[in-house]
Amino acid sequence: MYNRLAAIPALMLITALSIVSCGEYKDTGSVVLKSPDNRTEVKFELKAMAEPYPEGISMYYQVKRDDTQILRESPLGLNFGPAGAVFNDLVIIGTSDTSGVDQFDTPFSKRSSVKAEYNEMTVTLRQKTIPAKTFSVIFRAYNDGVAFRYAFPKQEPDLKIPSAERKGFLDKFVLTDEMTGFYFPVDVDVFAAYTSVLPPHNYERWYLPGKLSQITRDSTAALPLLAIFPDGKAVCFAEADLEGYPASYVHGVRNIPNALATLLIPLPGEKEIKTNGQIPFVTPWRVLMIADQAGKLIESDLILSLSKPSRLTDVSWIKPGKASWDWWSGKVVAKNRGRVTEGGFETSTYEHYIRFAAEARLQYCLIDAGWYGGDQDTSADITKPLETVDMPRLVQLADSLGIKLILWVNWERVDKQIDQAFPLYQQWGIAGVKIDYMDRDDQEMVDWYRKVVEKAAQYKLLVDFHGAFKPDGLRRTWPNLITREAVIGLEYLKWSNWANPEHNVTIPYTRMLVGPMDYTPGGFQHATAKTFNPRNIDPVTLSTRCHQLAMFVVYESPLQVLADSPSNYRGEKGLDFISLVPTVWSDTRFLAGEVANYIVLARKNGNNWYIGAMTDENGREVEVPLDFLGGGSWKMKAWADGPKADTKPEEVTVLEMNLDPAAPLAIKMAPNGGFAAVLEPR
Helix, strand or coil, X not given: CCCCCXXXXXXXXXXXXXXXXXXXXXXXXXXXXXXXXXCEEEEEEEEECCCCCCCCEEEEEEEEECCEEEEEEEECCEECHHHCXXXXXXXXXXXXXXXXXXXEECCCCCCCEEEEEEEEEEEEEEEXXXXXXXXXXXXXXXXXXXXXXXXXXXXXXXCCCCHHHCCCCCCEEEECEECCEEECCCCCEEEEEEECCCCCCCCCCCCEEEEHHHCCCCCEEEEEEEEECCCCCEEEEEEECCCCCCCEEEEECCCCCCEEXXXXXXXXXXXXXXXXXXXXXXXXXXXXXXXXCHHHHHHCCHHHHCCCCCCCCCCXXXXXXXXXXXXXXXXXXXXXXXXXXXXXXXXXXXXXXXXXXXXXCCCEEEECCCCCCCCCCCCCCXXXXXXXXXXXXXXXXXXXXXXXXXXXXXXXXHHHHHHHHHHHHHHHCCCEEEEECCCCCCHHHHHHHHHHHHHHHHCCCEEEECCCCCCCCHHHHCCCEEEECCCCCHHHHHCCCCCCHHHHCCHHHCHHHHCCCCCCCCCCCECCCCCCCCCCCCCCECCCHHHHHHHHHHCCCCEEECCCCHXXXXXXXXXXXXXXXXXXXXXXXEEEEECXXXXXXXXXXXXXXXXXXXXXXXXXXXXXXXXXXXXXXXEEEEEEECCCCCCCCCCEEEEEEEECCCCCEEEEECCCCEEEEEEEEC
């Protein structure tokens, strides 16, 4: 039921202090699961712990990587409100183990296919008290991390108890709390995105550096959360296969140092109830992505591996690509001697951006909020464009130029009109929808996402979620979920300095670890820290031109939306790189970097490799190995910061040279700078 692929012959996965067989119940004991490479292990135990742990025998787990203790005894458990909690007073009634290889294609991701080997252990338990619940904790160990989830099968009623006295939990249940903890042996470094326990929850937050001990009982940190141990090992805490359940957060544990506890978001209008569920059910996977250094986490596919396989047999209609966009610039349609001409919500404005998309060899034009009414107008009809917007004419023009249209829509109108709007959009010839302003991640909203992407697939529509919660692997199940926001992107430079270079080189190691992010890169007007001022119309970036170019390689997103106006791109250095760079990859390699300081990534498409490098406010010279090229002769075309890019951030130097893969590549970046290159075999 829980192992989606046929198991290969079992290995010697479990060592145990107490081995449990059928018919032999144990109320203490431990079992250990190791990864296929034997470097990572997770131990499950029923044991009593001294204060300040709860009194009595309870469930705990530990995680270890080589000689590094990742998590010490950390609690497990769920609270079902009136039906009681499951965390102590338990017996182990069975254990089982298996091994598997999850192999699948990922045509819209950071590599073309995934092969994930794992070992799995299921510990089945029953409460001692009547009425007793039976459930399992399922653990998986991969070479790049571990994961676990709770599973509750159909419960058998205790016929010894009169029906009038039986408590719930046979069919339906309410969940009020998850008691899963993450208890560390030391006070590690963390990068955490802090938020409120109340909506909005859209994950548009900085990932702030600090110590684990700074996350208190009164603070709330979103997932993913990055932890870096003293020996350099890095762990990303995340979740996968989120369905019928709210998103989870973490906070500190009172009176227990270096410990985090799970926090769930309640249903709308509720304080205690987090989930209304149906038996049987499984919780999402609790995921620990583990690597020897933070940058190697970028190469992990663990979130996808733990998610349900694709529901689509035909994905040929799903086309990755890049889009022009009218919103960030303020619909600028012309510039002359510093004078800016703004367009409106009208056909001619959108035609301007469609024509540029074709000119720049893009694949899409994204028509943002306003084409049917105000972005916050939840009474506007999303099936009726404004009188000033001739949608058939726009579609016809786009088709004639080989461009497809994506339409922005408010989620509340989608909720009310999905059955009318989506088939109509398909009839019009629209390729996808950008859905905005959800700003929630409770159980109802989590399941709404699934409803929407399934309905969109029915009508061959791509989906880009904005005002969204973080990815959880849903894109494997529904590959038409092409990207989502859940990040501070370039839009923030219209009113703040939040999308600054330090942030830009933090999110690849944090937010991007769980999936694509629609950052909307490619601003082509630039300022230094001294000259930057946010502005709503015709805004500027707080970086060099090459920093913006590198984002198209560094930031994973099968749909890359170009931020700026055609006026700022035409005739400028770097547009040629944007035109040629792909948005999906057959392979991804981390080459160098430090969280919040700089990053260098290499990604492959076809026979070519692409390199993107970005730095914070400090200029850098970095040498990176080219052994990933595998030998042979190569030529490189690069877009590098110009010699005066520290004061003239728009300055770009274009380089062409032959490369020897046996020698490292020297990359020089200005403050707030970057580097982008394409490497072709000779």
